[in-house]
Amino acid sequence: MTFQSFRRAHPNVAIVGATGAVGVELIRCLEERNFPLSRLKLLASPRSAGKQMSFRGQPLTVDALDDASFDEVDLAFFSAGSGTSKAYAPKAVAAGAVVVDNSSAFRMDPACPLVVPEVNADSLAAHRGVVANPNCVAIIAAVPIAPLAQAFGLKRVQMATYQAASGAGAAAMEELRASTEAALRDASYEPRVLPHPYAFNLFSHNAEVDLETGYNGEEEKVIAECRRILDRPELPVGVTCIRVPVLRAHAIAMTLEFDRPVSPDEARAVLAKAPGVRIVDDRAANHFPMPSEAQGQGDVLVGRIRQDLSDPSGRSLALFVAGDQLLKGAALNAVQIAERLFAQATAAVA
Amino acid sequence: MTFQSFRRAHPNVAIVGATGAVGVELIRCLEERNFPLSRLKLLASPRSAGKQMSFRGQPLTVDALDDASFDEVDLAFFSAGSGTSKAYAPKAVAAGAVVVDNSSAFRMDPACPLVVPEVNADSLAAHRGVVANPNCVAIIAAVPIAPLAQAFGLKRVQMATYQAASGAGAAAMEELRASTEAALRDASYEPRVLPHPYAFNLFSHNAEVDLETGYNGEEEKVIAECRRILDRPELPVGVTCIRVPVLRAHAIAMTLEFDRPVSPDEARAVLAKAPGVRIVDDRAANHFPMPSEAQGQGDVLVGRIRQDLSDPSGRSLALFVAGDQLLKGAALNAVQIAERLFAQATAAVA
Structure with missing residues (x-):
């Protein structure tokens, strides 16, 4: 068989x-x-x-x-x-x-x-x-990173995540709703699903933390899986995973360093043709990827495409992306x- | 006079x-x-x-x-x-x-x-x-960055922010509450203060975006003011400013690159003596800086102190910090x- x-x-x-x-x-x-x-x-x-x-x-x-x-x-x-x-x-x-x-x-x-x-x-x-x-973050990150890596050669990935309740399951989504409803009434709410108060709050991802490295299990997954999906076992990846009070779409602020200087326009041209990517990058209207628009649809929204000003070599770009954790994730x-x-x-x- | x-x-x-x-x-x-x-x-x-x-x-x-x-x-x-x-x-x-x-x-x-x-x-x-x-982000960032820069020499700062409603004033805080209350009732809510839906959502900071660089006014302030406060006019700083559905404390995921390799323990020792800093970095209990604990008090909470795994040289550390936007900010x-x-x-x- x-x-x-x-x-x-x-x-x-x-x-x-x-x-x-x-x-x-x-x-x-x-x-x-x-x-x-x-x-x-x-x-x-x-x-x-x-x-x-x-x-x-x-x-x-x-x-x-x-x-x-x-x-x-x-x-x-x-x-x-x-x-x-x-x-x-x-x-x-x-x-x-x-x-x-x-x-x-x-x-x-x-x-x-x-x-x-x-x-x-x-x-x-x-x-x-x-x-x-x-892993949901690895998927949502890989969709825009892969075509850019292909086009320009990738040296380094740094990410800070804004992760929704849904990654911890339906009960966590309900906890976000119920605890927020309580907070609006000034009532107390004892967290049952997640380890910290969730209403109008955020916290480091609830996965167990490696006492030696300080990285949590979610971050370890994101690093290992991004490397495997991109077929770059040694790719330098750093990530901070944060749970935010959003129901079902993740966002990621990322900085990508390439082998050579890359302009935002070059990156935009590559992303415009990339499968699974939708560019949402309207500077004049201040309209960029948001969970409210990422949820319920299948694309990874990509915007805030610009130079990372902390790298004077011009080889680093900053992006902000969002994708539905339950769908594409x-x-x-x-x-x-x-x-x-x-x-x-x-x-x-x- | x-x-x-x-x-x-x-x-x-x-x-x-x-x-x-x-x-x-x-x-x-x-x-x-x-x-x-x-x-x-x-x-x-x-x-x-x-x-x-x-x-x-x-x-x-x-x-x-x-x-x-x-x-x-x-x-x-x-x-x-x-x-x-x-x-x-x-x-x-x-x-x-x-x-x-x-x-x-x-x-x-x-x-x-x-x-x-x-x-x-x-x-x-x-x-x-x-x-x-x-600026509130510049203050909250500078409190922990300055003593580390003093101790180890600072080469580069990268930040992604998680900014509360309060930075946009009392009306924005009320909009967060009112729109969330509406969302929990499945009622519609038309944003009046901020440009995007805020309930269980996040979005790129509402300050005007420079059409040329793609950086918004908040990010420009953070970069220029961090440089001025730290007295480093040329310091390479990159930042992505994001508004999250939190009421009054900001958080920042930051990566700092130093002149030499620095261990998390060395950094912790410096931060433990730094004025205005409170270390909240309990890996075993998964207890790190959170807006819910930063609000209503004056310290900048600092945790997730660890190597940035994307820099194999060991010169970069990652931190996660939180401070009350209305108080210390x-x-x-x-x-x-x-x-x-x-x-x-x-x-x-x-």
Whole structure:
């Protein structure tokens, strides 16, 4: 058996973690992009089993994930945390499915391509059953960085993030709403999901911090995954990950140093042709990428394209970007990976 | 007449813009720090004249600012915008007052010291009637940068800001509250004060953007004022200024490059002794500077002290800092300047 093709022209698809924030968006992306599937199976923890959802106007009942869940499944999206992926992705693959995994479980596994389709779809050909969907910041960063790196040669990446609640799941989004509602009433609110007060506040990303280096787990992922996606294992990358009181779109302030001086106009010309990028850079109207415009759509918005004035050599550019964490940062990228897999399978059959 | 001393041992003080967000904090700072004043005069636009406020438990009526406002005034805080400062600060000086100006009107005037007392109080001695209180980001950045620059030699500064509503005044704070309250009810809200939706959103700073360079007015101020405060006219500084949905404390992600490799522990040792700095850098507890803890107090909180991994030379450190925009970023710094002026005047008399 080869994983380069699906067993059916129109695959049977499963979503593990269907009731989560990303799961809900996976269902919507499959609908909106008219993904050519035969049947959709929604899977979740026993706690969510029995829940009614819908797909293409038809009701669908969520099943509890178990060892038999992947019978007859050709393509499985996993979005239920790293533990679930480690336990069940191998079972899905053994049952004949290709897995697109949204967790961090396989992202650094050399056997599992880590894919942003606009950047490194080629690497998909080598998959052995599991394709890893990268960290949301890594995806949103890689989409504009890759074409610039290609055009000008990349020496250094520095980023400060403005990350939305959605990256910590639906419960964190609800905590942002509920705690803000309480703050507006001057009522107290005890954080349950995130470690710090979230209403009108921001804080360093909640991932565990390496006591030796001072970098948190999110920053470690962003650095390692950007290097892998860009195929630059030694690329110097620095990042500070901050959680801001925004619901579902991430933003990133980035400085990129290139091999040679690059003007903002040269960069703009490259980005204007880059897939997945939408330039939002209207200086006269003070209109630049914002979460409110990034959310609910699939492009990475790129603006504030200018020289980094702290590098007199002219080799560094500053950008500000925004992308929907649940869509391009998660569900949409996963479905785009599946579309590429489908195209490869179709090509292989033809 | 010399401006190096006040005419009275306990000066008469005026606040221009007393009803604004910074004006209110100026009154509180003068109270809480027990500033040795004889009389306090509250001044504002005719629209706010007649408003009742209080100082040390006594009611005070706000007067309309006019040409006679500075009779018998020894010290005048201005916080009513650049236009008002340009029009009335010279009149206050002519009437014999020393002006501490919170606007940008005189910040780049060589005759007006631009002062963060922890950094360059020495420059106060040269004032000729007007002392400029720097931009809030420049103040909050300079407090931790200056001692590190002193210890290790500074080559380059890169910053991305997370700026609160208060920097755009009390009306912007109210817009953040009102628009968020509307968003939680799924109601629409038309922005009146800031150019973009603010509820659960963020956007590039609302200052006008230079069409040529792409830098906005806020970023230009931060760069020019950091250079002036640090007395490094050519210091390479890059900054991206972003408005986040936080009420009154700014945060900054910064990378500092030094003349030689510097370890986080060396930097921590310097910052531990730096005036105006409080280290909040508990990796195990994931406890770092946050607006919620920066607000309502006067220190600049400094944490996430670590190597910038994008600089393999080891000469660059990354930090995350937070400070109250209305206090250290405005009113408190102004009152601290006045305290230094008072100490100088007392010393001159003695």
